[in-house]
Amino acid sequence: MALKTTYVVQAFELKRKRLVPGAKEVVGTESGALKKAEAWASRMPGAAALRIVADDETGELENIAVLEAFGQTPDDFADNLQGG
Numbered sequence: 545m546a547l548k549t550t551y552v553v554q555a556f557e558l559k560r561k562r563l564v565p566g567a568k569e570v571v572g573t574e575s576g577a578l579k580k581a582e583a584w585a586s587r588m589p590g591a592a593a594l595r596i597v598a599d600d601e602t603g604e605l606e607n608i609a610v611l612e613a614f615g616q617t618p619d620d621f622a623d624n625l626q627g628g
Contacts, residue, residue: 548600551577556590556617563589563618574611582614590615594625 551574557566566588571577577593584591593611598604608625618624 545602546600547597547606550596550598551611552594552596553577553580553584554592554594555584555588556592556615556621558589563616578612581612585614588615590617592617592621 551571552568553571554568555566556563558564567584569580571580571593574593574595577595581591581593590613592613595607595609595611597606597608599606610622610625613621
């Protein structure tokens with residue numbers, strides 16, 4: 545089992561007065577994800593930097609963590625990452 549860590553930036557936008565997931569982008573490093581999430585949050589309601597650890601062979605998720613959220617994110621966002 546080979547674990548692989550991926551960093552993702554998830555943006556949030558307002559649709560019908562609700563925060564919903566918008567664009568997302570894979571980023572090469574943790575610091576890059578944090579910087580990009582902060583920059584995105586300055587142009588949209590909010591963004592979060594995530595660290596995803598998964599088995600490289602099977603794709604099975606080992607762990608998902610919110611590194612930091614900027615601006616507005618849905619109240620249940622962190623709870624729903626792993627099925628809450």
